[in-house]
Amino acid sequence: MEIYHRYAPALLRKGQRILGNRQDAEDVVHGIFVELLSRGVTEADLPYLYRAVTNRCASLLRDRGTRARLRERYDESLRGPVRTRCDEMVIGLDLLEKLAERLGQRDLEVLVCRYFDDLTQEEIAHTLALSRKTVTKRLARIHDTVRALAATSGVRP
Numbered sequence: 001m002e003i004y005h006r007y008a009p010a011l012l013r014k015g016q017r018i019l020g021n022r023q024d025a026e027d028v029v030h031g032i033f034v035e036l037l038s039r040g041v042t043e044a045d046l047p048y049l050y051r052a053v054t055n056r057c058a059s060l061l062r063d064r065g066t067r068a069r070l071r072e073r074y075d076e077s078l079r080g081p082v083r084t085r086c087d088e089m090v091i092g093l094d095l096l097e098k099l100a101e102r103l104g105q106r107d108l109e110v111l112v113c114r115y116f117d118d119l120t121q122e123e124i125a126h127t128l129a130l131s132r133k134t135v136t137k138r139l140a141r142i143h144d145t146v147r148a149l150a151a152t153s154g155v156r157p
Contacts, residue, residue, distance in 0.1 A: 003044055004033050010046070011053050017116050018057040020093050021073035024066075028056045047127045050117070051109060058108045061100040091115050095149065102145050110138040 008029055015025030032052045036044060060066050091099070091111075100108060106128075113124040121139070125132045 001033065001037065001042070003036075003042065003049075007044075007046060007049050008033070011049055014050060014053050014117065015057055018054070018096070018112060019060065023073055024060060025057075028053055028060070031056065050127065054109050054112045055105065057112075058100055058105060061097050095146070098149055099142070099145060102149075103142065107138050107141055110135060111142050114139060114142075 011029045011032070012022075012025050015028045016022055019025050019028070032049065036042075099111065103111065109128055110124055110130075113119045113127060114121075119127065121132055121135045124130070124135045128135075130138075
């Protein structure tokens with residue numbers, strides 16, 4: 001399957017940055033390609049695949065049953081450069097889990113695009129087929145949620 005060889009390495013890196021471990025990232029990426037194969041899909045564009053990885057990773061983060069395993073396997077070195085900051089708080093696994101509980105799926109997609117993929121607002125709008133104004137509103141909602149979490153946990157952003 002050519003799209004696997006073409007896109008899997010980038011998708012795996014993205015999954016590792018979000019989940020912090022290779023095993024779960026591989027499961028996510030392989031699951032996406034198994035599903036594509038079962039539907040007879042032989043071509044998919046990279047933005048679609050990126051969204052699929054983001055959504056599956058978000059589902060894992062929301063699932064309380066997988067959290068212990070994610071924490072056990074978490075490898076800080078797989079996160080990559082610490083550009084995952086919002087209001088001066090590093091978005092690590094713990095904060096990401098809390099945000100996954102409080103934000104909607106589309107807001108999480110914007111969060112990952114901005115703070116894990118380091119996309120600009122224009123790039124996020126293009127990738128997610130949203131207006132730039134919508135991206136701005138979603139980023140504001142994310143910032144508000146991070147501030148609220150910081151206030152309830154006693155951490156100053």
